[in-house]
Amino acid sequence: MSKQSTLAAGLKQAAAPQAAVVAKSTTAKASTGNRRRSHNNGEATVLIGGHFAPEVRRVLLLVQAEPENAGRSLKQLLGEAINDLCAKYRKPQPYNGEE
Numbered sequence: 001m002s003k004q005s006t007l008a009a010g011l012k013q014a015a016a017p018q019a020a021v022v023a024k025s026t027t028a029k030a031s032t033g034n035r036r037r038s039h040n041n042g043e044a045t046v047l048i049g050g051h052f053a054p055e056v057r058r059v060l061l062l063v064q065a066e067p068e069n070a071g072r073s074l075k076q077l078l079g080e081a082i083n084d085l086c087a088k089y090r091k092p093q094p095y096n097g098e099e
Contacts (some may be wrong), residue, residue: 048082 064074079095086093 060074060077063069064072064077069077076097079097083093083095
């Protein structure tokens, strides 16, 4: 057996278990969807997110640090922002202030 075919066979063998792990995790994610149970009230919740520049997070943390926002979580502030956006476009405001 040549050196190249031995290497190819080894790579193929090493990749086989990895493919099975990926397939299992993909199946698990597909079966659970992107919903999870809330710890507070038992209602299902969904993740809403996006990738932004690091400055966006810094500014959000500065807003959270303001004295008038003492004790408010980032989730509460984002919920307020979502309601403001919905009001701007004359849509129902879905966030009701729960943690």
